[in-house]
Amino acid sequence: MVESLKTNLTYYGISPWEIEVLYGFLNSHFTIIQNEIEPNDENFVSYLDLQIPLTFNEAFFQWFDFKRWEKVKAVFKEMKRRRGTDNALKIKINFVGEPRIVFNIDVADKQWFDNALEKIDFVLELLPYHLDPKKLPSEILEIDYRFDSASIRWRLNMALSQNKKFIYKGNEWKEII
Numbered sequence: 001m002v003e004s005l006k007t008n009l010t011y012y013g014i015s016p017w018e019i020e021v022l023y024g025f026l027n028s029h030f031t032i033i034q035n036e037i038e039p040n041d042e043n044f045v046s047y048l049d050l051q052i053p054l055t056f057n058e059a060f061f062q063w064f065d066f067k068r069w070e071k072v073k074a075v076f077k078e079m080k081r082r083r084g085t086d087n088a089l090k091i092k093i094n095f096v097g098e099p100r101i102v103f104n105i106d107v108a109d110k111q112w113f114d115n116a117l118e119k120i121d122f123v124l125e126l127l128p129y130h131l132d133p134k135k136l137p138s139e140i141l142e143i144d145y146r147f148d149s150a151s152i153r154w155r156l157n158m159a160l161s162q163n164k165k166f167i168y169k170g171n172e173w174k175e176i177i
Contacts, residue, residue: 004030004031005029005030005031005053005054006030006031006032006033006053007026007030007031007032007033007050007051007052007053008032008033008034008035008049008050008051009022009023009026009032009033009034009035009048009049009050009051010035010036010037010048010049010051011034011035011036011037011046011047011048011049012036012037012038012039012040012046012047013039013044013045013046013047014046014047014048014079018075018078018079019034021075022072022075025068025071025072025075026072028068029063029064029068030053041090043087043090044087044088044089044090044106045083045088045089046079046083046088046089046090047089047090047091047092048076048079048089048090048091048092049091049092049094050091050092050093050094051094051096052093052094052095052096053096054095054096054097055095055096055097055098055101056095056097056101056123056124056127057097057124057127058124060095061121061124069121073117073118073120076091076105076117077113077114077117079091080110080113080114081110084110085108085109085110086108087106087108089106089113090104090105090106091103091104091105091106092104092105093105093120098141099131099140099141099142099143099159100141100142100143101123101127101142101143101145102142102143102144102145103120103123103145103147103154104144104145104146104147104157105117105147107147107149109149112147112149112152115147115152116147116154119147119152119153119154120154122153122154123145123154126154130143130156131143135173136159136173137159137161137164137166137173137175138161139161139162140159140160140161140166141160141161141162142158142159142160143156143158143159144156144157144158144159144160145157155168156168159173
């Protein structure tokens with residue numbers, strides 16, 4: 001018997017209905033571990049951290065099914081719509097792998113929030129360039145992406161290794177202390 005893949009949903013300020021709908025789309029592929037936490041960021045009324053136990057690549061989307069992924073994104077968009085403007089909702093999507101790929105969606109404007117969700121898939125095309133060992137600091141464990149509303153695209157933001165933190169500025173990685 002093959003053990004089911006486990007995904008974690010850590011959240012606060014998310015309605016039971018929203019969790020149930022999201023659970024329904026994820027349950028067919030994952031064993032879901034839910035963890036409702038106390039609010040820990042005063043800037044956001046609601047927060048959801050989805051940890052996907054697979055690498056961010058084309059194979060994930062084929063395995064999970066693009067239609068199912070579209071439905072998950074629709075739930076996230078509806079969550080934002082229900083909360084209105086401002087920074088009411090922050091969603092963090094973590095894909096395991098080497099390195100782990102993390103998308104932080106905390107855009108205030110609903111249109112840009114929706115746009116950010118739609119463009120996650122497009123990062124697949126840029127990933128080989130972003131993960132080029134000649135350009136990436138050594139021994140990176142995590143790459144963090146942020147959506148840039150000005151350029152309407154996902155941008156490299158931060159990289160973490162075991163002992164170092166890097167920020168992406170001016171088309172290069174710079175270590176921060």
